[in-house]
Amino acid sequence: MGHGGRPCPEIRRRPRAMLVALPGQRARPARGALVGGLATAAVLVMAGSIGVVLTSPVDRPAVTVSPAPEIPTSAGPTPLDVRTTIVAVRATALTIPDLGIRSDLVDLGVDGAGALEVPADAAVPGWFTAGAVPGELGPAVIAGHVDSRSGPGVFFRLADLAVGAEVEVGRSDGASARYRVVDVLTVLKSAFPTDRVYGPTSGAELRLITCGGEFDRRTGHYVRNIVVSAVLVDEA
């Protein structure tokens, strides 16, 4: 590894966090929001270019400014260029060597009922845009079909994936995140482990979701989900 394919976990996935609440960056007494924003932007650029690894110990690109409590001002707006630059990063490609999967990814949101959308094409998996950007803090979520109406879907063999298998997710900024499978679960959809799949994590993780179990013809759906969990591979 290491040929420019490293994720940049110090870059937060949601743009609103840019100014202050980044792990590892010191939120400081407001001294001038613009200066703070620029400093943060500089740190982000640095983090991106040197490929800071999530698990690297202690030394993070923290910006420390000594307290200036005598000038309490409001936070002010975050510079727009930072937002638009960061928000553009998406998951674009999925590679699972053990299953022979190498595919592009489509974007997924939630439907009108609040459920995770699924790809229209059974041959192409989708990335949940409200989840983590691959390589960054939190669970990145990818769903794909086990079958179409006529044959196998892209995740037909997902349940065969073994603990320890490697999964790589490419990003729109050219970086990629490499994960290793830690858990393969079969669950009833009626008892879906929402906390485990979508809940907070203290590292960069990945969820791969498809269907399994019996197919219920009355509802037109399988009764179970297969959920694969993976964690970012330490490169430290």
Added chain:
Amino acid sequence: MIKLSTVLRRTTGAGSVVLGLLLLGAPLAAAQAPAPAAGAYVRIAHLSPDTPNVDVYVGSVADPARSFVVPGVGYGAVSNYRSLPAGSYVVSMRAAGAAADSPAVISTSVDARPGGAYTIAGVGLAADLGLSVLTDKIEIPAAGQANVRVINAAASVPTVDVGPERAPTWAAGVGFGTDTPYTAVPLGTWNLQVSSAGKAAVTLPCELEANSAYTVLLVDRDGGLEAEVIRDSAGTGVVPVGGVQTGFGGLTPDPVVLVGGGAVAALAGGLLAGRIASRARAR
């Protein structure tokens, strides 16, 4: 070769020696070890203002090869989380640069449960140094809220109140060397105020996002008080409801049309045979 479990039992209270032994045989190869099974997260913090830099030794009881050292951790530092297999660990702090087999300044054991996240922190003044194991929050907060806790590691402020300006306090009377439980607070951008003895000491902007937990850390810095907001964990920004409908049933035999069902069964059988064959070839 002495069995680890025996050593541990025999040297209760002197985990440092054990750890020294462990780590002698635990080179940096730990990073190349096989992937963790359903793991836990651990991070290290040095929160004792008058304690010099330390080397932090994390020894895995089950698998010494997964032990590691975080060198030269200074006051105020909080490491990133490290993904580890769930299990028991012995954590020890030594003066920076001290020999791995020298007596530890302090040590403790950590039972890292699957899916758990922990902050292991040296706390208090050097004369009364403690090693705290904090359980970090990984549950989904109620809609519209985030979980926030406060760690007061600043000796300059014996007790503090923390909360947004002109709004109810999030944490009151947080003493030096202590931490609060997580409390659920509204999402959004806040101008967070840390006050001591009724006087504002530091004000800092912070943004709390959905499905996340944060620590507000207070440390002494350059004669003043410094506050830092650290994100402990993050989940998906939107939490989907229920399971995922990722199948159309095309591979399920159709019970009504027998011929069709047979064809599908044949197809499935063919695929299965193909898989077995490819596995056989792989051996």
